[in-house]
Amino acid sequence: MTTPPRIAVLGAGYTGLTIAKLLARRTGAPVTLVNDRDHFVERMRNHQVAAGRAVTRRPLRDLVRGSGVRLLVDRVTRLDPAARHVELAAGEPLGYDLLVYALGSHADLDAVPGAADHAFAVAGVEQSEQLRDRMRTADTVAVIGAGPTGLETATELAETHPGRTVRLITGGPLGHQLTEPGQEHLRRALDRLGVRVHENTTVAKVDAGGVLLDDGRHLAADAVAWTAGFRVAGLAAEAGLAVDGTGRMLVDGTLRSRSHPEVYGIGDAAAARTKDGHVLRMGCGPGGLAGACAYHAITARLAGRDPRPLRLAADTLCVSLGAWDGVLQHTDLDGVPHGTPMTGRRVALIKKAVLRVAGRYNPRHPGISVLTARQG
Numbered sequence: 001m002t003t004p005p006r007i008a009v010l011g012a013g014y015t016g017l018t019i020a021k022l023l024a025r026r027t028g029a030p031v032t033l034v035n036d037r038d039h040f041v042e043r044m045r046n047h048q049v050a051a052g053r054a055v056t057r058r059p060l061r062d063l064v065r066g067s068g069v070r071l072l073v074d075r076v077t078r079l080d081p082a083a084r085h086v087e088l089a090a091g092e093p094l095g096y097d098l099l100v101y102a103l104g105s106h107a108d109l110d111a112v113p114g115a116a117d118h119a120f121a122v123a124g125v126e127q128s129e130q131l132r133d134r135m136r137t138a139d140t141v142a143v144i145g146a147g148p149t150g151l152e153t154a155t156e157l158a159e160t161h162p163g164r165t166v167r168l169i170t171g172g173p174l175g176h177q178l179t180e181p182g183q184e185h186l187r188r189a190l191d192r193l194g195v196r197v198h199e200n201t202t203v204a205k206v207d208a209g210g211v212l213l214d215d216g217r218h219l220a221a222d223a224v225a226w227t228a229g230f231r232v233a234g235l236a237a238e239a240g241l242a243v244d245g246t247g248r249m250l251v252d253g254t255l256r257s258r259s260h261p262e263v264y265g266i267g268d269a270a271a272a273r274t275k276d277g278h279v280l281r282m283g284c285g286p287g288g289l290a291g292a293c294a295y296h297a298i299t300a301r302l303a304g305r306d307p308r309p310l311r312l313a314a315d316t317l318c319v320s321l322g323a324w325d326g327v328l329q330h331t332d333l334d335g336v337p338h339g340t341p342m343t344g345r346r347v348a349l350i351k352k353a354v355l356r357v358a359g360r361y362n363p364r365h366p367g368i369s370v371l372t373a374r375q376g
């Protein structure tokens with residue numbers, strides 16, 4: 001009888017928590033899950049946190065109870081693939097035979113001067129809480145970036161703080177990720193909520209009083225919410241694992257590192273590719289599929305079978321525009337939108353269901369993600 005491998009999963013976000021529980025249940029191998037916080041962060045609700053809505057914090061120890069997963073609350077500081085161990089800020093190094101790297105992403109606050117000092121990154125829950133506190137006294141807030149996170153943040157803030165001025169600043173045209181009917185719906189929603197849109201407007205600097213634009217104008221704001229761009233931790237690159245130009249781990253179609261076969265990368269931290277070479281965007285949807293694919297690949301290889309690679313033909317954006325409106329748009333894997341989008345209240349209901357499944361049901365019953373991930 002062969003000894004099961006020691007499995008270490010780094011990061012207990014949407015993808016790491018799920019795969020750790022699935023692997024412990026299916027393989028019977030000792031699985032250790034490392035996370036720098038003792039609770040599960042539902043990042044997809046950070047804009048709701050910023051707007052002051054109550055978001056329940058669930059302790060990770062409750063979510064892994066009875067699953068066979070050993071939880072270590074500690075920060076990963078270094079990977080040593082040659083020694084096959086992970087160094088931690090407080091604890092002893094953690095040895096592994098098989099590593100799953102799922103450390104997610106964070107805001108790119110180095111993008112312009114002053115952002116790190118004066119802006120609140122909605123990518124992180126602590127800064128979203130700080131933004132919520134600042135909103136108690138702020139008259140004007142500037143949301144930088146009009147990707148899905150920026151749109152959700154601006155609309156949620158405008159809806160919960162109707163008396164304040166919300167500015168939405170984007171370097172490109174508004175709604176480029178939507179087809180024309182979707183763009184029209186988006187503009188109507190922003191108009192209804194009184195959001196002031198500044199399109200094709202580049203922020204050069206953030207300061208204590210607002211933002212300086214690259215054309216020299218200064219837009220006053222009591223709070224600045226940063227949603228423009230995400231980046232990943234440098235740990236994989238520093239350890240000599242193959243990464244792309246942005247530091248995301250390079251993985252094959254089964255989510256296995258291109259340089260280190262005992263390492264798998266999932267979620268925002270890895271640049272997963274479909275069979276025909278499309279790189280998956282950072283996002284919970286693509287991350288969930290990649291996590292399910294990695295789970296199938298690991299269990300197949302442990303059983304001596306050949307795993308099937310990730311298959312995905314299209315993508316879908318589901319963006320809330322306040323609590324009771326939204327837009328759902330199908331896109332190709334390059335983000336090019338197609339077809340008539342769904343809009344309005346039913347999208348808001350779909351989005352609420354997505355958040356509930358990803359943040360409530362799946363962490364407790366991770367088999368859902370395997371069922372919903374269609375693997376051909």
Ligand SMILES: Cc1cc2nc3c(=O)[nH]c(=O)nc-3n(C[C@H](O)[C@H](O)[C@H](O)COP(=O)(O)OP(=O)(O)OC[C@H]3O[C@@H](n4cnc5c(N)ncnc54)[C@H](O)[C@@H]3O)c2cc1C
Nearest residue numbers: 011013014015036043044075076103104267268283284285
């Ligand atoms: C406001 C907002 C709305 C969003 N809405 C959507 C949406 O509608 N649809 C969609 O697809 N995506 C959405 N996203 C993106 C989505 O949240 C991410 O793609 C998703 O969280 C990535 O999952 P992950 O498991 O890779 O990483 P995460 O969920 O970020 O988990 C990473 C985990 O690793 C931990 N960690 C990080 N570094 C260390 C370390 N050094 N040591 C130990 N632990 C560490 C973190 O604490 C965290 O628990 C949204 C994001 C935001 C901010």
